[in-house]
Amino acid sequence: MSEARSTDWPKALLLAAGADCEGEQRSLGISTITFKVITPNPGDLLILENTFRAKGGPAHHLHYDQEEWFYILEGEFLFEVGEQRFRLYPGDSLLAPRRVPHAWAFVGEARGRILIAFLPAGKMEAFFREVTKANAMPPQDPALWRAHGMELLGPPLSIA
Helix, strand or coil: CECCCCCCCCCCCCECCCCCCCCCCEECCCEEEEEEECCCCCCCCEEEEEEECCCECCEEEEECCCEEEEEEEECCEEEEECCEEEEECCCCEEEECCCCCEEEEECCCCCEEEEEEEECCCCHHHHHHHHHHHCCCCCCCHHHHHHCCEEEEEEECCCC
16 A cells, blocks of 8 residues: 555655555546545645546636646546647646636546646645545536635536
8 A cells, every 4th residue: 555644744655556545445436536645745735646437527617726737647638728728648747727717528438547736735635525425526516616715617528
């Protein structure tokens, strides 16, 4: 599993491939989430790995206080950040600045894996803990998103 939990700073954190730093399994229906680095930590950073078994992604939204960085590990993803559209493949990365509307979706044929980092972590860890209880993509409930430092702006990307 791990040599140290992410809350045991300043020790090193080693996680085996596919491992969650708490040993948990979290699902969003079409994908699973593993926490790689959680708060508290010296940099107030949250890193998670999102593995997709089906096409899709979250609703259009923005973060009031977080930068959101994406790194594609496997598969093909479509992104909208502001007015720009991107197709990302393994090895590509993209930064969605705070307060800029964005959405993304797995559009590949097999499996997709993406690392996502939030800086500062803010309320994102609490958001993922809450929404994975339902084993479905986060609901389009503006109050839920706002309570976690985001603004829900519209439906997920159309991947048709």
